[in-house]
Amino acid sequence: xxxxxxxxxxxxxxxxxxxxxxxxxxxxxxxxxxxxxxxxxxxxxxxxxxxxxxxxxxxxxxxxxxxxxxxxxxxxxxxxxxxxxxxxxxxxxxxxxxxxxxxxxxxxxxxxxxxxxxxxxxxxxxxxxxxxxxxxxxxxxxxxxxxxxxxxxxxxxxxxxxxxxxxxxxxxxxxxxxxxxxxxxxxxxxxxxxxxxxxxxxxxxxxxxxxxxxxxxxxxxxxxxxxxxxxxxxxxxxxxxxxxxxxxxxxxxxxxxxxxxxxxxxxxxxxxxxxxxxxxxxxxxxxxxxxxxxxxxxxxxxxxxxxxxxxxxxxxxxxxxxxxxxxxxxxxxxxxxxxxxxxxxxxxxxxxxxxxxxxxxxxxxxxxxxxxxxxxxxxxxxxxxxxxxxxxxxxxxxxxxxxxxxxxxxxxxxxx
Numbered sequence: 001x002x003x004x005x006x007x008x009x010x011x012x013x014x015x016x017x018x019x020x021x022x023x024x025x026x027x028x029x030x031x032x033x034x035x036x037x038x039x040x041x042x043x044x045x046x047x048x049x050x051x052x053x054x055x056x057x058x059x060x061x062x063x064x065x066x067x068x069x070x071x072x073x074x075x076x077x078x079x080x081x082x083x084x085x086x087x088x089x090x091x092x093x094x095x096x097x098x099x100x101x102x103x104x105x106x107x108x109x110x111x112x113x114x115x116x117x118x119x120x121x122x123x124x125x126x127x128x129x130x131x132x133x134x135x136x137x138x139x140x141x142x143x144x145x146x147x148x149x150x151x152x153x154x155x156x157x158x159x160x161x162x163x164x165x166x167x168x169x170x171x172x173x174x175x176x177x178x179x180x181x182x183x184x185x186x187x188x189x190x191x192x193x194x195x196x197x198x199x200x201x202x203x204x205x206x207x208x209x210x211x212x213x214x215x216x217x218x219x220x221x222x223x224x225x226x227x228x229x230x231x232x233x234x235x236x237x238x239x240x241x242x243x244x245x246x247x248x249x250x251x252x253x254x255x256x257x258x259x260x261x262x263x264x265x266x267x268x269x270x271x272x273x274x275x276x277x278x279x280x281x282x283x284x285x286x287x288x289x290x291x292x293x294x295x296x297x298x299x300x301x302x303x304x305x306x307x308x309x310x311x312x313x314x315x316x317x318x319x320x321x322x323x324x325x326x327x328x329x330x331x332x333x334x335x336x337x338x339x340x341x342x343x344x345x346x347x348x349x350x351x352x353x354x355x356x357x358x359x360x361x362x363x364x365x366x367x368x369x370x371x372x373x374x375x376x377x378x379x380x381x382x383x384x385x386x387x388x389x390x391x392x393x394x395x396x397x398x399x400x401x402x403x404x405x406x407x408x409x410x411x412x413x414x415x416x
Contacts, residue, residue, distance in 0.1 A: 079103040098202045110399040163198045163209040173201040180293040189292045224257045226370045231256035237390040241397045252294035295352040
């Protein structure tokens with residue numbers, strides 16, 4: 001058994017002299033200094049000291065933090081981060097405020113102008129949208145997420161299904177349901193603002209529902225019997241001057257009727273006008289009412305079929321999987337569908353003009369069954385179906401505010 005080490009503990013000087021790393025690192029410079037006479041061979045090498053104050057450490061950390069924030073900010077906004085002067089020094093300065101204001105203005109321009117156009121071009125490059133998406137950007141000066149069309153179609157389909165359950169009796173078959181834009185004011189065509197309404201068609205009546213999409217609640221509806229429809233007009237329906245470059249996406253129709261039954265969620269009023277007597281013809285003409293509709297050019301063909309879970313409709317340019325309903329609706333417009341199936345198959349969607357043609361064909365078919373429309377006995381002076389412009393571009397410009405064209409022109413100079 002070995003004897004215990006009884007040697008005295010090493011002093012600090014012994015530790016420094018016997019340390020391998022310090023002695024190895026200090027040997028070359030020490031030898032040179034001794035050779036040139038800077039140090040005598042009897043002097044000892046002083047221990048190296050690394051001095052860093054707390055303030056210097058804080059400044060270095062804050063500076064690194066600010067630089068990291070600038071690098072991250074450049075990735076998503078192409079500008080420096082805000083309030084970096086406070087991060088570096090711990091207080092605000094006038095130059096830092098000016099720099100933040102400049103960066104904020106640049107971010108606003110980027111977010112309102114450059115990013116929208118850049119995103120639209122990227123979507124078009126990757127095939128998410130087609131030429132229609134670029135045209136819509138020119139009209140709206142705004143980009144839309146390609147999946148937004150799927151979400152809107154589902155919301156509209158849910159509204160159609162909800163209105164069908166509350167409005168249409170079980171004894172009536174639903175021929176078609178659509179979300180259409182209609183003036184806020186009843187019995188008028190010219191309007192600056194339109195609201196989306198749900199239109200439901202059965203063999204007996206046309207139901208026009210005012211639906212609150214936010215709260216998903218039916219506010220009121222108007223029932224127009226098919227036998228009370230006395231005329232239909234379809235044609236160009238321009239509501240905004242900058243939308244006139246796409247007439248096929250600005251199409252609408254007007255339904256003229258006599259009697260109606262209106263009900264809301266709180267009150268009910270029934271308005272009927274007797275038309276059996278021959279003397280009531282003049283009174284009936286003066287009591288004619290209209291419903292003006294502007295069809296929505298949707299990226300999803302037949303959004304009324306997107307309620308439940310069986311089919312997979314195709315977006316105009318996207319091939320998303322969307323679950324659709326199995327049966328409460330029938331194919332819209334047999335005659336129009338037969339002529340336009342090839343076009344819809346190519347585009348994957350339906351334009352406003354084609355949607356109006358399908359709805360009008362269904363209305364004419366119902367009116368023909370009800371006996372109010374006979375194409376063989378059509379009156380040349382007062383035809384039941386007329387093809388005429390509902391609202392032209394000049395009429396839409398006349399409704400614009402005084403400074404509307406100036407604001408629109410300035411906006412397009414900045415955006416395009």
